[in-house]
Amino acid sequence: MKKESSQDKNQLLKNFNQELSVSSPGRINLIGEHTDYNEGFVLPTAIDKKIHFQFRKNSNSEKCRIYSKTYKTYAEFDPQNLSKSEDSWKNYISGVIHEIQKKGNKIEAFDCIINSELPVGAGISSSAALECGLATGLNELFDLGLSQLELVQLSQAAENNFVGSNCGIMDQYASVMSKKDHLILLDCRSLEAEFIPADFKNCKILLLNTNVNHNLAEGEYNTRRRECEEAVKIIQKGHPEVTSLRDVNYEILKASENELSESHYMRSLYVLKENERVLKATEAIKSGNLKEFGKLMYQSHEGLQHNYEVSCPELDFLVEHTRNKPFIFGARMMGGGFGGCTINLIEADAISEYTKEVSEAYKRKFNIDLDAITVSPSEGTTITK
């Protein structure tokens, strides 16, 4: 890997005749947080904000050259000699190339230009969009014949093995598999998916970006995952049939209560209840009951705040601010936590006035500018040429 050289970059940009272009979306998650790596249920979908990629093969070289127009960063990779970088975005790229090659495929030199509409650190999974867009592009460019599910799984593996984040499968699955105007009810154990029409009536999805990203996030995420695995091991002593928190019901949890530490108990209780909420929320949206759906969103936030302990004052403030507003049905923190966005189900014609009001209140309280993004459920990663 090599540092930016303006000569190399200019050469790359000059006469860039693309062979292929790909768009890969960020994702929202309506409900089902931190359940994916516990083999539970999630309800995500892709959004209409994306990362765009242009690709071409480069038979004159042995290097892969990548330029991000958004961040004005350039990098070169030798696919036969990949190493970890201090720059995390490069690790997503090396990770994907590495995982594709691990499956017995050869990646030859290519050029790629990236343009992103996704804010980084907002909890809308710009990382999954980057991995999945690159994986999809390379699969097509080099005719590798990998299935969509293989692209999802190798993108997740890239993040686990090369970036060092022990993430579950939700983000990559949503980024690749989503269908326009639908939510995905995904069973993260069997990977069975049901596509649910995203009928929000007169409401829209509003994301409020705290613009904070407390740097504990990555470490705490891996810690939560470890705590869940520890809880499973303890519960297994009395209930060997339990292989993940997905299998734990109230009876089993009660029977194991004395063996579990307080935090192991709280994490387990949260996962149990959040899985129940995802299934109830799916029924609510199917029957058009937005009130019930919103109630479950608030309960999810409370669980994440008090039992799973992955929220932060900025997220809690934004959720509290929506309470008792008749035009807002539900709100909660979204994604890994410790910053990023809240997701709000709000009547479309109230969005602009509410955004103004909450932005002022947020600025007064934290002296930070809030960003508001209205998003709609969209199709997954698409090859556009």
Ligand code: GLA
């Ligand atoms: C991050 C991870 C996902 C998931 C969420 C929490 O976005 O990448 O796998 O665990 O956090 O629901």
